[in-house]
Amino acid sequence: MxxxxxxxxxxxxxxxxxxxxxxxxxxxxxxxxxxxxxxxxxxxxxxxxxxTRKALLEAVFKQRIHGLCDRARTLCGDHDSRSALVEWLRELLAYSLAARGLADALSYQPLQDEATEDSCAAVIGAAGAMLLRKAIDDQAVRADITIDDLLTLIVGIALATENYADPAMQADRAFRLAVAGFGHNGT
Structure with a gap:
């Protein structure tokens, strides 16, 4: 500009x-x-x-996305890396529910394909990958989990629950069920 x-x-x-x-x-x-x-x-x-509609959505969500990325950097210093990752994913889910359209914006493309360096998907992916890498290094989550897996999960939960009478409650329930599978041996 x-x-x-x-x-x-x-x-x-x-x-x-x-x-x-x-x-x-x-x-x-x-x-x-x-x-x-x-x-x-x-x-x-x-x-x-x-x-494009995607360009408009990217601009609408950019400021909050950068806030979520700052939050990821802060949480990366936590001693409990699994809790830090889960907390950040919960915040991303809450924002995805509150900012109708964010989940759609993230699902427009496979998260690593065609994403420009400053797209919502790329920026969120990089922030989440930092937290995930720390949790994997600490053996706090399974090593076979990727950031794309986690972001697909968040997008899926947000899209699947957005039309419920109480989307936040339904999304939280789905999120808790999914998080139970992050650890080793499903714990």
Whole structure:
């Protein structure tokens, strides 16, 4: 966005704010045309800033994703690496449920395929891999678990529970059942 005219920067900021509200309401299927109407700009202006729905979702989630990555770095210093990994995954799941559309954004691509270095999937994957590596090194989780396995699990739980009357309760139950299988011998 550097080098853009000030009106283009304002448009970008305004469109992004409208998109955040629309995605929070409608999830990943938020209409780019509705975003343009609400923002008071043409759909071509929206597409100039966000050429694809994926690009729009990435921009909407970027700030919170970086917060989750900072949290992973903090948790990496915990002495109980399994608990740190589980806590971070629980926070990622909670955000995936609260920010409708994040799970869809993460599931648009296999997590390692086609992910640009700063995509949501790549950034989250790198943060989670750091915690997972420490837990594996500490023999606190099974060595055959990959970060893609864990992120697929979180995405799956978020997508499977988002339409429940109480998605957080249902997601927590599924998460606890899945976490029971992280340890050696399923413990």
């Amino acid at each position: 550097t080098g853009q005219r000030s009106d283009a920067r304002r448009n970008y900021t305004h469109i992004l704010a409208v998109a955040e509200a629309e995605v929070a309401t409608r999830g990943a299927q938020a209409s780019l045309e509705q975003i343009a109407r609400t923002a008071g700009v043409g759909s071509a202006t929206v597409r100039r800033h966000f050429p």
